[in-house]
Amino acid sequence: MKRSFFMERTIRTRIVILGGGTAGWMTAAALAALAGPLCDVTLVESAEIGIVGVGEATLPHLRAFLARLGLDERTFMAATHATYKLGIRFEDFGRLGDRYIHPFGSYGQPLNDVAFHHYWIRRHRQGRPGPIDAFATGVVAAEECRFAPPSPQADDPTPSFSYAYQFDATLFAPLLRRFACARGVSGLEGRVAHVERCASSGDVRALILADGRRLEGDLFIDCSGFRSLLLGDTLAEPWEDWSGWLPCDRAVAVPCASPPGVVEPFTRAIAMPAGWRWRIPLQHRVGNGYVYSSAHLGDEEARSALLAALEGPAQAEPRLLRFRAGRRRRSWVGNVVAVGLASGFLEPLESTSIYLVQAAITQLLEHFPDPCISPIDRQGFNRAIDAEYERIRDFLILHYHATTRDDTGFWRHVRTMAVPDSLSSKMALWRGAAQVERYGFGLFLEPSWVAVYLGQGIVPDGWDCRADVPAADGLDRALDRLAAAVRARVAAMPHHRPPGGDA
Ligand SMILES: Cc1cc2nc3c(=O)[nH]c(=O)nc-3n(C[C@H](O)[C@H](O)[C@H](O)COP(=O)(O)OP(=O)(O)OC[C@H]3O[C@@H](n4cnc5c(N)ncnc54)[C@H](O)[C@@H]3O)c2cc1C
Secondary structure, three states, X not given: OOOOOXXXXXXXXXXXXXXXXXXXXXXXXXXXXXXXXXXEEEEEEOOOOOOOOOOXXXXXXXXXXXXXXXXXXXXXXXXXXXXXXXEEEEEOOOOOOOEEEEEOEOOOOOEOOEOHHHHHHHHHHOOOOOOHHHHOHHHHHHHOOEOOOOOOOOOXXXXXXXXXXEOOHHHHHHHHHHHHHOOOOEEEEOOEEEEEEOOOOOXXXXXXXXXXXXXXXXXXXEOOHHHOHHHHHHOOOOEEEOOOOOXXXXXXXXXXXXXXXXXXXXXXXXXXXXXXXXXXXXXOOEEEEEEEOOOOOXXXXXXXXXXXXXXXXXXXXXXXXXXXOEEEOOOEEOOEEEOHHHOEEOOOOOOOHHXXXXXXXXXXXXXXXXXXXXXXXXXHHHHHHHHHHHHHHHHHXXXXXXXXXXXXXXXXXXXXXXXXXXXXXXXXXXXXXOOOOOXXXXXXXXXXXXXXXXXXOOXXXXXXXXXXXXXXHHHXXXXXXXXXXXXXXXXXXXXXXXXXXXX
């Protein structure tokens, strides 16, 4: 958060948040907890319109968010019926019958400054069998349905891992609402019917509710979901359409009863003829959804395919959701910042949407505006969000494009489509010498790319020549020791048992 050396801040910024879904209440809670003395926050939401109500799988960053707010993990997990998540298991993506886990954590340890995967690729290319999974604590634990929070110890040789949560998306916003309102956020119920703008600057001046109430502010945060009422409808910020690369544009979702047994500490993404299906185990039920391309499959067929795949009785009528992959060109325009679906959506394959909400909140706090907003803050914010969206976009496209499947029109399309240059160059770097483009922040870092490249069958032709230095038999012994240490560490973990769960 910045502060001018020359000017003491005496005025509180009046912030109006439009929307009370996950994005709206995460933003309100963070502002109240982390910038409370600097602003007055009002949030307006409409029960009549409701929330999207999906978004059950998360990334480990959410833990840092909860910790910064001072929200205790047990309280959060009990309130949202959450389970632990060690990663995502992808099934049938690279080839029918293949499966791999993209874990939250690393493979092995670097040796002489060379990432572990180079040593593994050298061995693989020299004919030593065995998947790289044996060297990832998170993968082995997930496969055995075991979980214990990571507690790094100085002499522990096993690779680090992290975890996230799978939770009931309809219960998170209410928890945050209680938290934020207890810290001074004013929550209002009502439908925004009209947006009042300043004739000279074009900035938003006030939101007018259907019952005539007027909410004036300095900064407006658009969390209105796919409607994008302020950034899209009012300011007409152009839409950048990425559906040519990410053709899934619909989902049908339904919860079902949990099967008996241990709850899996991972989300499953199972490739389907025209997209993929999620399976997200919670404490009290399993969330399911079929994400598909409407150019390749009808809604009724998708619904039937999803219902046929359920492991237990459906607990509700299947819901149809429509979306488009893409984003608004800029997320902060004038005095409007869009957070959540109002800013864009990249389909749920890697559970990135709530992370993007969090990234926008972090950037907003970094550039926390005085009532008079500086263009430098806007640019800084938009640059950071651009980088996040584009990296995630490329990573998602990789899951579709890196396939040998040609059994349906959908898979033939994604396998043969042209991909963004930024992804082609990343793939060329990997194929040639097992290099992963490096960046210091955001999603996704080296182990994630390694997981998906190898998981989907792209084994590079070359590797870092420094990985040739250790003698082959010494390297074999070191890797065998490492795999044994991973197995021992996982064997010491209990079976996955979320707090409050009866697994
Ligand atoms: C099929 C699908 C699966 C997903 N799965 C995941 C996942 O696994 N992991 C993940 O991280 N994300 C996932 N997401 C995304 C995730 O659901 C959203 O990012 C998250 O819920 C935030 O939504 P939101 O708050 O932006 O929008 P919404 O939940 O739609 O909230 C919009 C709010 O704006 C209010 N509103 C709108 N118009 C008005 C108006 N005129 N007046 C007053 N109020 C108004 C609504 O009442 C509501 O309160 C998924 C999304 C989809 C579509």
